[in-house]
Amino acid sequence: MTFKQKLAACLLRYKINSSYLKMNLSVVSIFRRLSLMIIWVLFFYPEYCFANFPTGSISTKQEAFDFLNTIDQNKESNLWPNIKPKLFYDNLKLNLENPMSFYPGRSTNFCSYGAVSYLVMQCDPLGYVRFMYQLYADGKANYNGNYFHPSAAVMKAAGSLRFKGVLDIRHAEQMWFLVLADKFKGYLNIINKKFNPGDENTFWASTNLAKYNRMVRKMCHYKSESVGSDLIKPGVKDLYSYLNKRMDSTTIVTLYINNRIIHKKTHDKVKFSIPTHYIILRELVKVNDLLAIRYWDYGGETLLQLYPDLFKKIVFGISIFRK
């Protein structure tokens, strides 16, 4: 079989337009087209090209503390008028000491960014601290190949969010959540793409499942596996077994749940069943007829017991990230 025939068979196998075969194939032209195609894919869908390389932890907490000790922590930045250096650096130190302390704030739509923070702190604390420092000093920075240049409105809002619980005094977290929401967009953000004061509670900050997975892949370069969607629940018969098979020391499991079934807000029985919240699943145990789930959200862990049917009712999306 000649090289030309081999190439033709290969193209057939990959279902590339059969009209190519009828043409007088020129190896150079095909390679040119393939290169163009690769460049196009690299440019528009970089996450599909790089996402599946598993990476472990690439820096340590100590390295991050060492970096913080080398910088001037009293220097104010005019770019972020409401951020106080002391609160900013104290917050970064707290994030390093206790990565589970990230608190997305009361009545905000920052829960997905809280879950992303959890994943980021697992893989690269030094990268996080260095990124935050650069962003504070220059107003723009890179994190794992993602370029952040937040809008002036976001820069003004960071440090000024109030009545959000402990987030009020966590200036680094305010900045981090706002820039993540400003950078990553999904279809839920189409109607409100530009930040205005108060948008932390609106669709501007909301996150659909695909956007969440994309954010984690881009920020952490984790290998991901996801089932479920924004409206249709995952077609998994036994969630307990499914999750238990996949939970180990190398994976981090995020659940996209309808939190309003657990934290009811009205006494109405008829409700729209839609997912509202992202949680990091830490433990899932069967206790007699009940499931005991221990999860992380809002700066701490929660333990909840519920029946398997109810658990199935609340889970809309499962994302498993492998380090």
Next chain:
Amino acid sequence: MMRLFLLILVVVSLLHVSCSTKIVSNNIYQLHKETFDSIENIYEKLNAKKPFAIAFTDKKLNVALFELVSDSLTRIYEIDTHEQRLADTLAVYKYDTAGIAVLIRKMQAAKVTWINNYDYWVNEQPQQMIYLSIKPVTIRYPFSPPKYITLAYFRTPQSFDEKGRLLDNRRTKKIRKLNNQTFYKITDRICYTIAEKYR
């Protein structure tokens, strides 16, 4: 065609206005002031010992969702208040079982659906407030949303504008929204809002 359109618009507007839920008594706080203040008082003392929150999840206010908060873990239990399991659970985590039982009875009697403590910061100093939601008697039409009255108890006097709306602080005219709601003055320390959610 234009007349028909206008007619439809008027009918839809009238339906919308007439079908919104109406609270029978608007001065519910004034009528039951002592009860609500005493519930807030009891909760404040119990919560200071060991933090927790209570929300009633059924219409008859029999089933309660307890959030038992410790430094490292928040435990969530949904328990019928008549079950012995409630006292046992509270005892396991060393809560004041008798005190919470009194609070539950008072909440049920006054139709208080939710009570919780919130932290907020002013000039980097921690402050606290207590939320308390009431399920008032309403006239409700099909498809109309429910209505709840939420009271916010602050520890320190707050600032309000000329319309009685809660402000961020004395120096600004910025309206402070809590749970995305505007609150109105009852006293300088207590304010209220009417919301479609109890928390």
